[in-house]
Amino acid sequence: MEYEKLDEYQFKIEYNKQKLRELEYKLFNQTSTIQEAFKIKKSILSLENKIELLSTLSDKFDEIKKDKLKFKILKNTIETFQKRVKLRLYFMEFKTGSYVKCAVFNKKSKKPTKHSYYFTDEDKKLYKHWYKFKQNSGEIVIPLSFNDKYHNEEFNLDKEHYVSYKLGKLNIGLSYEAPEIVYKTANLEDVNTKIIGFDLNVRDNFLSWFDGENSGEYDYDRKYINDFVGELKVLDTLSADDKKLDENKKQLEYLVRVNEWYFKSKISDILKEMDKNGITDIVMENLDLSKSSASYVKSEEFQIKYSRLIRLLRLSNIKEWMTEQAKKYGIKVHLTNPAYTSQECSECHVIVKSNRNGAVFNCSTCGHKEHSDYNSPKIIRSRISVDVLRYKFHNSNELGVYTPKIMKHKNIKIYLDEYYSSAS
Numbered sequence: 001m002e003y004e005k006l007d008e009y010q011f012k013i014e015y016n017k018q019k020l021r022e023l024e025y026k027l028f029n030q031t032s033t034i035q036e037a038f039k040i041k042k043s044i045l046s047l048e049n050k051i052e053l054l055s056t057l058s059d060k061f062d063e064i065k066k067d068k069l070k071f072k073i074l075k076n077t078i079e080t081f082q083k084r085v086k087l088r089l090y091f092m093e094f095k096t097g098s099y100v101k102c103a104v105f106n107k108k109s110k111k112p113t114k115h116s117y118y119f120t121d122e123d124k125k126l127y128k129h130w131y132k133f134k135q136n137s138g139e140i141v142i143p144l145s146f147n148d149k150y151h152n153e154e155f156n157l158d159k160e161h162y163v164s165y166k167l168g169k170l171n172i173g174l175s176y177e178a179p180e181i182v183y184k185t186a187n188l189e190d191v192n193t194k195i196i197g198f199d200l201n202v203r204d205n206f207l208s209w210f211d212g213e214n215s216g217e218y219d220y221d222r223k224y225i226n227d228f229v230g231e232l233k234v235l236d237t238l239s240a241d242d243k244k245l246d247e248n249k250k251q252l253e254y255l256v257r258v259n260e261w262y263f264k265s266k267i268s269d270i271l272k273e274m275d276k277n278g279i280t281d282i283v284m285e286n287l288d289l290s291k292s293s294a295s296y297v298k299s300e301e302f303q304i305k306y307s308r309l310i311r312l313l314r315l316s317n318i319k320e321w322m323t324e325q326a327k328k329y330g331i332k333v334h335l336t337n338p339a340y341t342s343q344e345c346s347e348c349h350v351i352v353k354s355n356r357n358g359a360v361f362n363c364s365t366c367g368h369k370e371h372s373d374y375n376s377p378k379i380i381r382s383r384i385s386v387d388v389l390r391y392k393f394h395n396s397n398e399l400g401v402y403t404p405k406i407m408k409h410k411n412i413k414i415y416l417d418e419y420y421s422s423a424s
Helices: 008-029 034-066 068-088 222-236 246-276 306-313 315-329 372-385 387-393 409-423
Strands: 097-101 117-120 129-135 138-143 161-166 169-173 195-200 207-210 215-218 281-285 332-336 360-362 369-371 394-396 402-404
Touching: 008 034, 034 068, 195 315, 195 372, 207 372, 215 372, 222 246, 246 315, 281 315, 281 372, 315 332, 332 372, 360 372, 369 372, 372 387, 387 394, 387 409
Parallel strands: 195 281, 281 332, 332 402
Antiparallel strands: 097 161, 117 129, 129 138, 161 169, 195 207, 207 215, 360 369, 394 402
16 A cells, blocks of 8 residues: 555554564564563554554544545634644744843742743643743743753752753853852862962973972874864964854864863873872962963974964963862862973072973083973972962962962062072
8 A cells, every 4th residue: 555645644553553463473582571562562552552442533524534524624623723822822022132031039038929930840741941041032942852961950949040042042141159169179279289280381282290209291283283284274274254264163163172172181191090090289380371382483394383283272271170170089180380380400499491402302501401391390390289388389279279379570580599598
């Protein structure tokens, strides 16, 4: 029997009968457990009831079609109902943008009024989570998707929240009380404290480190960076008008999102290793990489100026991303002033500008020589690990996290010279 020759009810009946035959075959030939057989039997019963209902409706409809007057009455009734439904509906036109919506009005009164708000309805089968969006012209109730992995927080439903609408997607940001941050150690005097210094780089690696005993580095995925730069160069060749086209804007936004994901994943992998190795504190420079002295030098590897590479890769956000993710592992991230960290010798601590020549650090005073990326993290770490320098150059908050004081670079050099001269 050809489906196109059947009316709608007959089509549905034949379709469900086919599904019924498939389930019956599976029940008697492919079932391996009692639980699976019970589940299939339940589905078969549901299909049999559905087929019976469709058959009854089909017979009734055939009967009405034979009577022209009854058919005309039915048709007019359906059309009248449709018109009434349309009159009760209205279209809400959302414009791209963000809005702050108040969840409750007149909170202090005896009968506070609810405005736009999120709520749950456990009686619903398909959607249990809803959002009521109010405007001057009326309100609309929107079903929400819910993911146990990401939406299992205790939301405060009585606070203001943000609603954004972009590219056909409505996002609702509810607030919740963040869990209290618990760090591995209360302060740097704790016997379990293990401090590591990080030096962010652009040319030779992603970052180099020193933990008081050992040194090392983490590098970029060079192929990824090369591909990323290549795709950006393609967009660069476009005219000013072409760059404004939605498809090209979307491509650029996509590249930025992928790049952010890459570096956040990189940071996550590094922090997992730090946590495994017992690191409690990380020290980084409070540095704006976009103002690096190497910014205007062209990268031979990627054929692009470092200033643009830093900006495109969003490397100036690394310390914020590192700080935020480190909290999950109970690791503190301290920031220190970057003054003279590349010129100070990690052995004799004499500061001479000519000590560093590109990738080579060669102390003109004591003769200490090593890769400049391995000398710097030792100095960065010492600015926090040495208690005198920690208190002189930094402020701390109630959690024991240090940030640099506002100081002139020349005053920092004077104090460093005085401290290490008296210590030797």
